[in-house]
Amino acid sequence: MSERGVGEGLADLGPARAGELLRLLRTTTPVLTSGLTLTALLALVAGAGRIVTPLTVQYALDHGLLHPHPGTADVVLRAVGIGAAGTVLAALASWWLNRRIFRRTETALAQLRADGVARIHEIQFERFGRLPSADLVSRLTSDLDAVTTFVQNGGVLLLVNAAQMVIAALLITAYSWQLALPALAAATLLLVVMRRIQAVVGRRFTVVRERVSAMQSVIGEAVTGIGVVRSTGTERRSRAAMDAAVEETAAAQRHTLVPLHTNTALGEVAISFITAFIVVAGVRWSTDHARWEPALHLSAGELVAMLLLVTFFVRPLQQLVQMLGEVQNAVAGWRRAMEVLATPSGVVAGPAARELPPGPIAVDLHDVSVAYGDNPPALRDLTIGIDPGEHVAVVGETGSGKSTFARLLTRQLAARQGRVLLGGVPIGQVSDLSFQRRVAIVPQDPFLFDASIADNILAGVRGDARALDEIVDSLGLRAWIETLADGLDTRVGVRGARLSAGERQLVALARTALVDPDLLVLDEATSGVDPATDVRVQHALGALTVGRTTVSIAHRMVTAEHADRILVFDHGQVVQNGPHGELVARPGRYAELHTVWVGHTLAGGPVPSPRDESAPRGCDERRGPTSTVRNDRSTP
Numbered sequence: 001m002s003e004r005g006v007g008e009g010l011a012d013l014g015p016a017r018a019g020e021l022l023r024l025l026r027t028t029t030p031v032l033t034s035g036l037t038l039t040a041l042l043a044l045v046a047g048a049g050r051i052v053t054p055l056t057v058q059y060a061l062d063h064g065l066l067h068p069h070p071g072t073a074d075v076v077l078r079a080v081g082i083g084a085a086g087t088v089l090a091a092l093a094s095w096w097l098n099r100r101i102f103r104r105t106e107t108a109l110a111q112l113r114a115d116g117v118a119r120i121h122e123i124q125f126e127r128f129g130r131l132p133s134a135d136l137v138s139r140l141t142s143d144l145d146a147v148t149t150f151v152q153n154g155g156v157l158l159l160v161n162a163a164q165m166v167i168a169a170l171l172i173t174a175y176s177w178q179l180a181l182p183a184l185a186a187a188t189l190l191l192v193v194m195r196r197i198q199a200v201v202g203r204r205f206t207v208v209r210e211r212v213s214a215m216q217s218v219i220g221e222a223v224t225g226i227g228v229v230r231s232t233g234t235e236r237r238s239r240a241a242m243d244a245a246v247e248e249t250a251a252a253q254r255h256t257l258v259p260l261h262t263n264t265a266l267g268e269v270a271i272s273f274i275t276a277f278i279v280v281a282g283v284r285w286s287t288d289h290a291r292w293e294p295a296l297h298l299s300a301g302e303l304v305a306m307l308l309l310v311t312f313f314v315r316p317l318q319q320l321v322q323m324l325g326e327v328q329n330a331v332a333g334w335r336r337a338m339e340v341l342a343t344p345s346g347v348v349a350g351p352a353a354r355e356l357p358p359g360p361i362a363v364d365l366h367d368v369s370v371a372y373g374d375n376p377p378a379l380r381d382l383t384i385g386i387d388p389g390e391h392v393a394v395v396g397e398t399g400s401g402k403s404t405f406a407r408l409l410t411r412q413l414a415a416r417q418g419r420v421l422l423g424g425v426p427i428g429q430v431s432d433l434s435f436q437r438r439v440a441i442v443p444q445d446p447f448l449f450d451a452s453i454a455d456n457i458l459a460g461v462r463g464d465a466r467a468l469d470e471i472v473d474s475l476g477l478r479a480w481i482e483t484l485a486d487g488l489d490t491r492v493g494v495r496g497a498r499l500s501a502g503e504r505q506l507v508a509l510a511r512t513a514l515v516d517p518d519l520l521v522l523d524e525a526t527s528g529v530d531p532a533t534d535v536r537v538q539h540a541l542g543a544l545t546v547g548r549t550t551v552s553i554a555h556r557m558v559t560a561e562h563a564d565r566i567l568v569f570d571h572g573q574v575v576q577n578g579p580h581g582e583l584v585a586r587p588g589r590y591a592e593l594h595t596v597w598v599g600h601t602l603a604g605g606p607v608p609s610p611r612d613e614s615a616p617r618g619c620d621e622r623r624g625p626t627s628t629v630r631n632d633r634s635t636p
C-alpha cells in the first residue's frame with residue numbers, strides 16, 4: 001500500500017498485490033471470508049448436482065435404451081430418479097449459496113460503509129482537508145453499489161459455475177484424455193489471455209469510478225451552489241462543467257469497451273473451438289477414424305454424455321468471459337472503498353497519549369511555522385505565549401494567517417516546524433478524548449445537523465434537558481428561543497439553512513458551552529448578523545469566555561477591545577502584541593486597522609482593507625516584524 005501525492009490524502013491500493021488485498025478483505029470484512037469451507041462445499045454440490053444429468057443419460061442409454069431388456073424400464077426410472085434428485089439438490093444448494101453470499105455481501109458492504117464513515121471521522125484534519133468530500137461520499141455509496149450490482153447479476157453463479165467447470169473438465173478427462181487435452185489447452189490459453197486483459201480492464205474501470213465520482217462532485221456543486229449560480233447568472237458555466245464531466249465519464253466507459261470486446265471475441269473463438277472439437281473429434285474418433293487419429297472406445301451413451309458435458313464446461317467459461325466487465329467494475333469499486341479504510345487513523349489514543357492538565361489551558365508556541373502543501377508558510381517563526389484564562393484577540397487583514405492560527409490550536413493543521421504546547425503538553429500527544437472535552441472551536445459559520453435546536457446543542461455530549469435549560473439561560477438565549485415557533489424543538493433545516501448566520505452561531509455557542517472547554521477558539525462571524533442577534537451573540541460570548549483561555553479571531557474592533565491582549569498578524573507573523581489601549585496609541589499596524597474600523601463604523605459601510613489606497617498608511621505595508629516587536633507575551 002502506498003500514499004498518493006500531497007493532493008490526494010488517501011491510501012493508494014492501486015499497486016497492491018492480490019495477497020495484500022485478500023489480507024485487507026479478511027481483516028476488514030471477516031463476514032465475507034469466514035465459513036469459506038461451507039461456501040465452497042455448497043458451490044461443489046450445486047455444480048455436481050447439475051452434472052449428474054449427463055451421467056444418468058449415459059447410464060440410461062448404455063444399460064437400457066440402446067440394449068432393451070426386461071429391466072430397461074427400471075434402469076430408465078432409476079436414471080430419471082437420480083437425475084431429478086441431483087437437479088433438486090443442485091437447486092437447493094444453489095439457493096442456499098445465493099442467499100448466503102448475498103446476505104454476507106450486504107452485511108460486509110454495510111460494515112464497510114459504517115467503518116468507512118468512522119475512518120473518515122478519524123482521518124487527520126490536515127489530510128482530510130485535501131480530500132473532496134463528494135469523492136469520499138461516492139467511495140462509500142455508488143462505488144460499493146457496483147459490488148451489489150455484480151452480486152445481483154450473477155456473481156454467485158460464477159462460483160457455482162467455476163465448480164461445475166472443474167467437475168466437467170475432470171469427467172471429460174476421465175471419459176477421454178485425448179479429447180480433453182486440446183479442449184483444456186484452449187481453455188487454459190483463454191484464461192491466461194483473459195488475465196492479461198483483465199488487468200487492463202481493471203485499470204480502465206478504476207478510471208471510470210474516478211470519473212463517476214468527479215461527475216457526482218460537479219453535479220453536487222451545481223445543486224448545492226444553486227443560489228450562487230442563479231444570482232450570478234453562471235448557469236452556462238455550471239452546465240458546461242457538468243457536460244464536460246459527463247463526457248469524460250462516458251469517454252472512460254467507452255475506453256473499457258475495446259479490451260472487453262477483445263475478450264468476448266477471443267472467448268467466443270476458444271469456446272467454439274472447444275465445442276466443435278469435442279463434438280466432431282468425439283463422434284469421428286469413436287466411430288470412423290483415420291489411421292493417425294486416436295481410436296476412442298466410447299460407448300454411444302458415453303459419447304452423448306461427453307457432448308452434454310461440453311456444454312457444462314463451456315457455459316461457465318462463456319459467463320466468465322461476459323462478466324469480466326462487471327467483475328472489474330465491482331473490484332474497482334471495492335478497492336476504492338477499501339482505500340478509505342486503509343488510510344491511517346489520526347486518532348491519538350493509547351498509552352502514549354497524554355491528558356491535558358486540569359483548569360484553563362496555557363498555550364505556548366516556540367518558533368512555529370505552518371504551510372499548506374508546498375505553498376510558502378502561512379505562519380512563520382511564531383513564538384507566542386498565552387496564559388491560562390487569558391482572553392487574546394487575533395487581528396490582521398485578510399490572508400494574514402488568523403484562521404491558520406486557529407486551525408493550528410485546534411489541531412486541524414500541524415506545525416511544519418517548532419513546538420506547540422497546550423498546558424505544557426505537545427499538542428500532537430494530547431489524547432483525542434482529552435482534546436474533544438477540553439478544546440473547542442466556534443467557527444465563523446458553524447455546521448448544524450438537520451435536526452432541532454435542542455438536538456444540535458446536545459450533539460456530542462450526554463446532556464439532559466436540565467443542562468440544556470441552564471445553558472440557554474446562562475448564555476441569555478431564552479428570549480430568542482421563545483420567539484421561535486417550536487422553541488428548542490424548532491428544526492434548523494439542512495446545515496441550519498432555516499436560521500440566520502448569527503442564529504447558527506448562537507446554537508454553536510450553546511453547544512460549546514455544554515462541552516465546557518478550557519481552551520476556546522472563536523472565529524467571529526464577519527457578516528450576516530443583524531443588530532439584535534449581534535447583541536445576543538456578544539452577550540453569549542461574554543458569558544462563554546469567563547474562566548477559560550480564549551482566542552478570538554476578531555473581525556471587529558469591539559471584540560478586540562474586550563480582550564486582555566491583542567496579537568496583530570501580518571504576513572503570517574505577529575507584528576504587534578499588547579492590550580488595546582497600548583497598541584492603539586502607538587503607530588503601527590493595529591493603529592491603522594483601528595482607524596479603518598472606526599472610519600467604517602462612522603460611515604456604516606463595508607470594512608475596507610488597510611491595504612486599500614483609501615486606507616490610512618501608518619507604516620511600511622510589506623515590512624516584516626520590526627526588531628522591537630517580539631512575538632512573546634513577555635514583551636508586548
Ligand SMILES: Nc1ncnc2c1ncn2[C@@H]1O[C@H](COP(=O)(O)OP(=O)(O)OP(=O)(O)O)[C@@H](O)[C@H]1O
Nearest residue numbers: 129372375378396397398399400401402403404405
Ligand atoms: N486550505 C488552504 N490551502 C492553501 N492555502 C491556504 C489555505 N487556507 C489558507 N491558505 C493561505 O494561507 C494564508 C493565510 O490564510 P488564513 O485563512 O489563515 O488568513 P486569515 O487571516 O484568516 O484571512 P481571513 O481574515 O480572510 O479569514 C493565505 O495566504 C491563504 O491564501
